[in-house]
Amino acid sequence: MDNSEVELKGASQDAIQYHYDKGNNFYKLWLDENMVYSSALWEEEDTLESAQIRKLDYHIQNAHAQNAKHMLDIGCGWGSLLERLTSHYNAESGVGLTLSQEQVNWVDNLQIPGIDTRLENWQDHQAEKKYDAIISIGAFEHFAKQDLSEADRIEGYRDFFRKCHEWLNDGCYLSLQTIGCGNMTRDQFSEFFATEIFPESDLPRLSEICAASEHLFEITSVRNDRLHYAKTLKQWLKRLRSHKAMVIDTYGLELYKRYEKYFQLAILSFEHFGTMDLYRIGFRRNKEPKVL
Ligand SMILES: C[S@@+](CC[C@H](N)C(=O)[O-])C[C@H]1O[C@@H](n2cnc3c(N)ncnc32)[C@H](O)[C@@H]1O
Structure with a gap:
């Protein structure tokens, strides 16, 4: 099957741009x-700034990327990780993938030496040479649409792990961060998140991530830091509110209220209900996977 025929199990570019290209x-x-x-x-x-740097450094260590020469960041956002890798570690080159055109423009403007940012779905990515480490932070939530069967969802995730296995050098590591489905059933997932905030996206269960990576990767560490996400969201909410008049003036009342509600609901989910988890997972590439 060539790439044009690969079935898209996750969010489309339009759905990603609806969220990220505001x-x-x-x-x-x-x-x-x-x-x-x-x-x-x-x-x-910590301040928000230092806690974010701490997170980037954690993933760099978790992916054993302190001395990685060639890096892949899947879901590179506005380039913070790629910038950290080249300015504070020894990365010589790296590729960042995103489906947001605004993010590509932003990262290109940063002119990070050796970094190539692409508007490209990971499903279509072809590695010109193998990577020494892969990091993916906050993108996995977009890799399965709602209403897939559990088997289809795991198969979609397994494609992701197959690709990472193919792209990585032997014995190298992947560090993944994703929100997960916590103490709730699938049909309890917020309709508001699913339609108005993150369309065409769904949360993985930890058991699905384990099943999807089995034999391809050895899991080296797992953390659930859901309270850390609540604390992060409280900071974002405070900052959003501090610019209330300007946001309403520039982007409209509806957008302001939508983001205020998004942060408030997410804080409740992470902190009080435990319905959403926050996983940081380390994976070591297995040499000879038995099941492909
Ligand atoms: C929540 S942002 C996280 C950005 C960054 N990692 C960070 O922590 O700041 C999610 C990122 O995943 C990207 N993304 C989502 N689905 C993707 C896909 N199928 N292929 C490549 N990138 C994707 C988005 O474009 C966005 O850059």
């Missing part, structure tokens, strides 16, 4: 200065 200036108003759009990793003394 204007970089909108995201700039409430994200930290490095534009990291995923749960931070908090220690007591």
Whole structure:
């Protein structure tokens, strides 16, 4: 099957752009200065900025990427990880994949040495040479649409792990961060999130990630940091509110209210109900997978 025939199990480019292409200036108003759009990793003394850097460093270590020469970032957002890898570690080259045109424009403007940012679905990616490490933060949530059967969802995720296995050098690591389905059944997932915030996207269960990666990767670490996401969201909410008049003026009342509700509901889900988890998972590439 060539790539044009690959069935899209996750969110389409249109669905991703609906969420991420609201204007970089909108995201700039409430994200930290490095534009990291995923749960931070908090220690007591942290600011949002330092907790986001802590998270990036955690994944770099988890992927054993401190000395990786050639890197892949799947779902690179506004380039924070690629920038960190080249400025503070020894990465010489890297590829960042995103489906957001605004993010590509932003990262291109940063002119990070050795970094190639592509408007490309991971399903279509062809690695020109093998990578020494792969990191994917906050993108896996988009890799399965709602209403897929469990078997189809696992098969879609397994395609992702197959590709990562193919692209990685022997014995190298993948570090993954994703929101997961916590203490709820699938039909309890918020209709508001599914339609108004993250269309064509669904949350994985930890058991599905394990099944999908089995034999291809050895799982080296798993953390559930759901309270860290609640704390991150509280910061985003505070920053959004501090720009209320400007957001309403520039983007309209409806968008302001939609994002306020998104953050409030997500805080409740992570902190009080435990219906959403936040997984950070390390994987080591297996040498000879028995099941492909
Ligand atoms: C929540 S953002 C996270 C960005 C960044 N990793 C961070 O932590 O700031 C999700 C990213 O995943 C990307 N993405 C979603 N689905 C994708 C796909 N199928 N292929 C490539 N990138 C994808 C989006 O374009 C976006 O850049």
